[in-house]
């Protein structure tokens with residue numbers, strides 16, 4: 001492994017991050033809690049949800065948790081609060097509401 005391919009640990013200082021923010025280890029996002037800088041978060045209402053899975057298809061961070069074809073929750077460790085899931089949820093259903101990170 002060359003220096004350029006050196007593994008970057010989650011607690012690395014800025015001095016250890018490669019020039020130009022190059023990502024030397026592809027597919028490493030699962031190891032980082034990338035949702036910790038989120039300012040808004042989606043709240044899923046399972047009573048309203050019709051499990052059409054549009055939110056699962058469109059979520060850019062693979063943060064809609066699905067089991068047996070049904071939405072069972074949201075992976076807040078990786079959700080970045082973009083709100084796409086709430087936008088694509090059918091208008092008549094609106095099973096996802098975006099709230100401020102500090103709200104429940």
Ligand code: SF4
Nearest residue numbers: 059079080082083085
């Ligand atoms: S807010 Fe964005 S990142 Fe979070 S679950 Fe919805 S679509 Fe995915």
Ligand code: SF4
Nearest residue numbers: 049050052053055089
């Ligand atoms: S888009 Fe809305 S109704 Fe469809 S699965 Fe997601 S939360 Fe449920």
